[in-house]
Amino acid sequence: MTHLNQQLLIAYECVSAIGISLQLEEMMAHFLKVFSRKTGALAAIYWKAEGKESYKNGCFYGKKAFVPLFPHPSLKMKDGTILDVPHNKKHLLHVKIAEDWIVFLFDAPKEEIELVKAIITSFNAKLENAIRACKNHLELITINQTLEKRVEEEVHKNREKDKHILHQSRLAQMGEMISMIAHQWRQPLGSISTIAASIRLKIALNRLEWNTEEERTRSTLFLEDSMERIESYVKFLTHTIDDFRNFFKPNKQxxxxxxxxxxxxxxxxxxxxxxxxxxxxxxxxxxxxxxxxxxxxxxxxxxxxxxxxxxxxxxxxxxxxxxxxxxxxxxxxxxxxxxxxxxxxxxxxxxxxxxxxxxxxxxxxxxxxxxxxxxxxxxxxxxxxxxxxxxxxxxxxxxxxxxxxxxxxxx
The missing domain is CATH 3.30.565.10 (Histidine kinase-like ATPase, C-terminal domain)
Incomplete structure (x- = not known):
C-alpha cells in the first residue's frame, strides 16, 4: 500500500509539472527535472521529431558526462523499451510521446524501472497533449509572423502600385495640361503680337513723330501704353506658368x-x-x-x-x-x-x-x-x-x- 501511495504521489507531482508553459523546451526541461528527481533517474533527454527519422535534442537534464550514454532514437525502437547501457550497470528507458521520444537513464534494477513505466503510462496522454499544445502554439506564432510579413509585403506592393499609377496619371494629365496652356496663352500671345505689329507699322509709316512737343507727347503715350499692355500680358503668362508648375509640385505639408x-x-x-x-x-x-x-x-x-x-x-x-x-x-x-x-x-x-x-x-x-x-x-x-x-x-x-x-x- 505504501508503495502504491508513493507511485500516486510521484504521478501527481509529475502531472503538476506538465503544462506550466507553452514554450516547449521550457516545459519539457521542468518536467524532466521533476520526474528525474522523484523517480531517481540520473539523467533524461527529450528528442523532438524534425521529420522522418530525424530528431533534434530538445533539452537535457543531468550531468553532461552522461550525454554520450544516450544513443540517437531509431524507428526500430519501441515504446517502453529498457536497454542495458554497454559496459555499464545502468539502464535506459525509452518512452514514445506522440512522434517524439523521452529517454531516462537509471541506475536501478529493471523491476523498479517497470514501475516507473507504469507511472509514465498513467499520465502519458496528458504529457502528449501538453507537447502538442506547445507545438501548436509555436506553429501559430510562426503563422502569425509569416502572415504579418506577407501583409507587410502586400501593403508595400500596393503602395508601389499606387505610386506607379499616380505617375501614369500625372503623365496623362501633363498632355491635357499642355492643351490648357495653349488655350491660356493663345489670347495674350496674340495681343502681344498685335501690339508689336502696331508699333512696327507706325515706325514703317513714320507715324512716330518727335518734331513738336505735341507729337512727342502723343508718341510717348502710345509707346508707354503699348509697353504696359505687353508687360501685363507677360505677367499673365508668367503667372500661368507658375500655376502649372505648382500644380505638379507635390505638397509636403x-x-x-x-x-x-x-x-x-x-x-x-x-x-x-x-x-x-x-x-x-x-x-x-x-x-x-x-x-x-x-x-x-x-x-x-x-x-x-x-x-x-x-x-x-x-x-x-x-x-x-x-x-x-x-x-x-x-x-x-x-x-x-x-x-x-x-x-x-x-x-x-x-x-x-x-x-x-x-x-x-x-x-x-x-x-x-x-x-x-x-x-x-x-x-x-x-x-x-x-x-x-x-x-x-x-x-x-x-x-x-x-x-x-x-x-x-x-x-
Missing amino acids: KESVTLPQLISKTLEIIGKALEINGITLNVQTYENEPVFTYTNEVTQVILNILKNAEDVLKERKIEEPHIDIRIQKEEEWETILIEDNAGGISPEILEHIFEPYFSTKSEKNGSGLGLYMSKIIIEEHCKGEILVKNGTMGAQFIIKLHGASHPDESR
Whole structure:
C-alpha cells in the first residue's frame, strides 16, 4: 500500500509539472527535472521529431558526462523499451510521446524501472497533449509572423502600385495640361503680337513723330501704353506658368485654404479652355470654414472632374453646355458639388467609375486613372470622401473635406 501511495504521489507531482508553459523546451526541461528527481533517474533527454527519422535534442537534464550514454532514437525502437547501457550497470528507458521520444537513464534494477513505466503510462496522454499544445502554439506564432510579413509585403506592393499609377496619371494629365496652356496663352500671345505689329507699322509709316512737343507727347503715350499692355500680358503668362508648375509640385505639408480659393485656383488653369469650348460655369459659394488639406492634390481632383465634364459635354454635343459648382456645408463636412448637364452616367458604368484603368474614353486614349487617383487622394491622403451619382441634369461629383477645426484635420 505504501508503495502504491508513493507511485500516486510521484504521478501527481509529475502531472503538476506538465503544462506550466507553452514554450516547449521550457516545459519539457521542468518536467524532466521533476520526474528525474522523484523517480531517481540520473539523467533524461527529450528528442523532438524534425521529420522522418530525424530528431533534434530538445533539452537535457543531468550531468553532461552522461550525454554520450544516450544513443540517437531509431524507428526500430519501441515504446517502453529498457536497454542495458554497454559496459555499464545502468539502464535506459525509452518512452514514445506522440512522434517524439523521452529517454531516462537509471541506475536501478529493471523491476523498479517497470514501475516507473507504469507511472509514465498513467499520465502519458496528458504529457502528449501538453507537447502538442506547445507545438501548436509555436506553429501559430510562426503563422502569425509569416502572415504579418506577407501583409507587410502586400501593403508595400500596393503602395508601389499606387505610386506607379499616380505617375501614369500625372503623365496623362501633363498632355491635357499642355492643351490648357495653349488655350491660356493663345489670347495674350496674340495681343502681344498685335501690339508689336502696331508699333512696327507706325515706325514703317513714320507715324512716330518727335518734331513738336505735341507729337512727342502723343508718341510717348502710345509707346508707354503699348509697353504696359505687353508687360501685363507677360505677367499673365508668367503667372500661368507658375500655376502649372505648382500644380505638379507635390505638397509636403497640409495647408489651410477655403473651398472658394481651391475652385478659383482650379479655374485659373482650366477656365480659358472651358470658355473657348462654349461651356458656361455657374459657381455658388458662401463664406465657409477653411479646410486643412493638401491644396495641390485637391486641385488636381477638381481639375480632373471638370476636364471629364468638358470631354463628355463636347462628345455628346450638348446645346448650351454648362457646369454647376456649389460649395456648401453638410454637418462636419465642407462640400464641393460639381454637376454638368450632359445627361448622367449609365448605372452599369457608375458602380465601376472609381476603379483603376476603367475608362469610357478608349477611343480618346483615356487612361482610366484620373478618378481612381482622385479617390485615393481624397479618401486616403486627405481623409475625406468622394462620391458620384446622377443628378437632375447629369453626373454629380461630391467632394467632402473636414473643416480645419474638425478632429480629423491633423491626421
